[in-house]
Amino acid sequence: MSNNKVLILGAGGIGGYFGGRLAESGKNVTFLVREQRQKRLQQNGLTIKSTFGDAHISVNTITSNHLKDYYDFIVIACKSYDLESAMNSIIPAVGPSTTIIPLLNGVAHIDQLNARFGLERVLGGSAKIQVTANEQGDILHLNDWCELTFGEQSSEITQRVQSFARLFEQAKGVKIQPVNDIMQQMWQKLVHLSTAAAMTCMMRANVGEIVRTPDGKKQFLQLLDKNAQVASQNGYAPSYSFMEMYQGIFSDPNSKYTTSMLRDIEHNNRIEADHIVGFMLDKSISANIECQILQLAYTHLKAYEQRLLSSQS
Numbered sequence: 342m343s344n345n346k347v348l349i350l351g352a353g354g355i356g357g358y359f360g361g362r363l364a365e366s367g368k369n370v371t372f373l374v375r376e377q378r379q380k381r382l383q384q385n386g387l388t389i390k391s392t393f394g395d396a397h398i399s400v401n402t403i404t405s406n407h408l409k410d411y412y413d414f415i416v417i418a419c420k421s422y423d424l425e426s427a428m429n430s431i432i433p434a435v436g437p438s439t440t441i442i443p444l445l446n447g448v449a450h451i452d453q454l455n456a457r458f459g460l461e462r463v464l465g466g467s468a469k470i471q472v473t474a475n476e477q478g479d480i481l482h483l484n485d486w487c488e489l490t491f492g493e494q495s496s497e498i499t500q501r502v503q504s505f506a507r508l509f510e511q512a513k514g515v516k517i518q519p520v521n522d523i524m525q526q527m528w529q530k531l532v533h534l535s536t537a538a539a540m541t542c543m544m545r546a547n548v549g550e551i552v553r554t555p556d557g558k559k560q561f562l563q564l565l566d567k568n569a570q571v572a573s574q575n576g577y578a579p580s581y582s583f584m585e586m587y588q589g590i591f592s593d594p595n596s597k598y599t600t601s602m603l604r605d606i607e608h609n610n611r612i613e614a615d616h617i618v619g620f621m622l623d624k625s626i627s628a629n630i631e632c633q634i635l636q637l638a639y640t641h642l643k644a645y646e647q648r649l650l651s652s653q654s
C-alpha cells in the first residue's frame with residue numbers, strides 16, 4: 342500500500358470532507374489549520390454528516406509554524422481571499438517532488454500558484470459537491486454530489502495523477518475523476534458557478550424559486566449564454582452536452598439548488614465576489630461582451646461586502 346503523505350490546507354467544507362474521507366480510509370493525512378480550528382479538531386475530532394455515511398474521525402493536525410517535513414501531495418482547500426496566506430503557510434512543506442492540488446472554485450488562482458511554486462508542481466482541480474462546515478466545525482454534506490476532478494495543466498495523465506487517484510480507492514462518498522482537460526473542466530465549472538452564484542445571491546433564492554418568477558428562467562439562460570461566450574473567447578468553449586445539461590438545471594421550477602456563495606451571504610461570511618463573478622465580468626469586458634446581469638450581480642456582491650465591512654468596524 343502506498344504511504345503517500347497528504348497535507349490538506351483547510352478543514353472547512355471542502356478540505357474537511359475530502360480530507361476527512363481520506364483519513365477515514367486509513368491514509369496518511371494531516372490537516373494544516375490555524376490555531377482555533379486545531380483546538381477544536383484536537384478536542385472533538387472531525388465529524389462528517391453525509392448520505393454516504395456519517396463519520397467521526399480523529400485527525401492529525403499541524404499549524405504552519407510547526408511544519409518541517411515535505412509532503413507528497415498538498416491539497417489547498419481555502420477560499421480565494423485566503424490564498425496568499427495559504428501559499429505562505431505551505432512553503433516548508435513543498436519539496437522537490439511535491440504536487441499541489443488546489444480545489445478552489447474559479448481559475449485565477451492557478452496563475453498565482455504557478456508563479457509562486459512553478460507550473461510543474463501545480464495540478465488543476467475542481468470539486469462538484471455541496472458541503473458546509475457548521476458552527477461546531479462539523480462537515481455537512483448537503484446533497485449526493487461528491488466529484489473530485491483533477492489533472493495536469495499539460496493535459497497528460499501522469500503517474501502522480503494516477504497515484505493521487507489511487508489514494509481515494511477506499512474512500513467512501515468520493516467520485517474521483519482524473520482528466521486530461523482540467524483547464525476546460527475548471528472553466529466550465531466557472532461558467533456554471535458564476536451563473537448560479539450571480540443569480541442565487543442577487544435573488545436570495547434557490548434555482549426553482551427564481552425559475553418560478555415571470556422572467557427568472559430567461560435571465561438565467563441569458564447569463565449562462567454570456568458566461569459561455571466569455572469562456573469561448575478565452576479558448577474554453579463549453580461543450581454542447583455541458584450547455585444542454587445546465588440549460589436544463591437553470592430551467593427547473595422544482596430545483597432546490599443553491600450555491601456556497603449564497604450560504605456564505607446568509608451566514609454573514611466573506612465571499613469570493615472578485616474571484617468568481619468579478620473575474621467573469623473583467624473577462625467579458627476584455628472580450629467586448631456586454632452583460633448587464635453580470636454587472637449588476639457584481640455590484641450587488643460588492644455592496645454586500647461593503648455592508649459586511651461596516652458591520653465589522
Ligand SMILES: NC(=O)C1=CN([C@@H]2O[C@H](COP(=O)(O)OP(=O)(O)OC[C@H]3O[C@@H](n4cnc5c(N)ncnc54)[C@H](OP(=O)(O)O)[C@@H]3O)[C@@H](O)[C@H]2O)C=CC1
Pocket residue numbers: 350351352353354355356373374375377378418419420421423426427430444445446468469470471472473474601613
Ligand atoms: N462548499 C462547497 O460546497 C464548495 C466550495 N468550493 C470551493 O472550495 C473552496 C473552499 O470552500 P469551503 O471549503 O466551502 O470554504 P470554508 O470557508 O468552509 O473552508 C475554508 C477553510 O480554509 C481555512 N484556511 C484559510 N486560510 C488558511 C490558512 N492560511 N491556513 C490554514 N487554514 C486556512 C479556513 O480556516 P479557519 O477555520 O481557520 O477559518 C477554513 O476552515 C472555495 O474556493 C469554494 O468556492 C467548491 C465546490 C463546492
Ligand SMILES: CC(C)(CO)C(=O)C(=O)O
Pocket residue numbers: 446468469470471533534537599600601602
Ligand atoms: C456550483 C457548486 C454548488 C458546485 O459544487 C459550487 O461549487 C458552490 O456552491 O460553490
